[in-house]
Amino acid sequence: MQIIAHRGASGEFPENTLLAIEQAIQQAADGIEIDIFAVDGELIVIHDHHLARTTNGKGSIYQYSLAQLQQLDAGQGQTIPTLWQVLQLLHPTTLWLNIELKGADTVAALVALLARAELQLQFDCSRLLVSSFNHHLLAELAVQRPDIKLAALTASLPLHYAAFASALNAYAVNCDVSFINADFVADAKARNLKVYVYTVDQADDIARLRQYGVDGIFTNYPARSRQLVLVL
Ligand code: G3P
Ligand code: CA
Numbered sequence: 331m332q333i334i335a336h337r338g339a340s341g342e343f344p345e346n347t348l349l350a351i352e353q354a355i356q357q358a359a360d361g362i363e364i365d366i367f368a369v370d371g372e373l374i375v376i377h378d379h380h381l382a383r384t385t386n387g388k389g390s391i392y393q394y395s396l397a398q399l400q401q402l403d404a405g406q407g408q409t410i411p412t413l414w415q416v417l418q419l420l421h422p423t424t425l426w427l428n429i430e431l432k433g434a435d436t437v438a439a440l441v442a443l444l445a446r447a448e449l450q451l452q453f454d455c456s457r458l459l460v461s462s463f464n465h466h467l468l469a470e471l472a473v474q475r476p477d478i479k480l481a482a483l484t485a486s487l488p489l490h491y492a493a494f495a496s497a498l499n500a501y502a503v504n505c506d507v508s509f510i511n512a513d514f515v516a517d518a519k520a521r522n523l524k525v526y527v528y529t530v531d532q533a534d535d536i537a538r539l540r541q542y543g544v545d546g547i548f549t550n551y552p553a554r555s556r557q558l559v560l561v562l
Contacts, residue, residue, distance in 0.1 A: 332361060332547070333552050334359065334360060334526065334552075335549065338353065341549075342551070344406050347406075347409075348415060349408050351416060351419055355423055359552040360425065361546070363427075363428040365432050368436045372439065373412060373414070373443055374412055375412065376404075376410050384404055421453055429460050434464075437470045437471050441471070441474045459480070461504050463484075465498060468500075479501035479502070481526065483504045484506065485506055491503055492517070495518075496521070502525065503523050504548075505528070507527050507539070507547075526545055536559060
């Protein structure tokens with residue numbers, strides 16, 4: 331069962347920052363999950379479009395330029411990173427990256443950025459998994475980059491998940507821990523889908539999900555969750 335650091339090692343460090351990602355690398359996570367929005371055609375790493383919860387800014391990211399957003403404090407002296415900075419940080423490692431598309435204009439910016447990363451960093455895009463609750467964005471990405479792995483993200487009991495996963499030719503289904511059960515995992519696996527589950531920090535959930543045979547968990551505490559996977 332893989333350990334994916336949810337917004338980096340966000341239980342102990344400011345979420346979606348380079349520090350939280352560096353710490354997740356130190357803690358030997360298998361993958362990193364981050365959230366992205368597009369501003370000025372650049373992709374920034376942040377979970378909410380409102381700034382107040384995670385930075386010292388106010389209002390929406392869309393009221394500011396990229397340069398202004400990069401002046402904000404995202405905690406412990408961190409700034410809001412760009413996706414480019416995250417790719418640079420991960421490039422020398424073996425970790426994979428789950429990019430969750432949050433904002434409407436993310437697809438065009440992502441396609442351009444990935445082309446640049448392949449050219450300038452020789453970044454291997456097979457290390458990416460792109461997910462979104464907005465399956466229209468995933469369908470748009472699939473047209474332009476059919477090689478990129480997609481995860482259909484679900485927030486409630488996904489009764490019709492098989493239809494949209496199939497329409498997207500998805501690689502994975504990313505599920506909420508609060509509704510997942512053994513039958514769902516067995517059904518998804520029979521459809522050749524990986525199953526990743528969010529957000530999993532509790533020992534009882536880790537034990538249950540391991541029994542179901544899920545492929546990975548998104549956790550805010552990668553080191554602690556890894557230990558639990560080993561001892562439970
Ligand atoms: O991608 C899994 C999980 O991060 C989705 O929910 O709200 O934490 O972005 P959220
Ligand atoms: Ca997310």
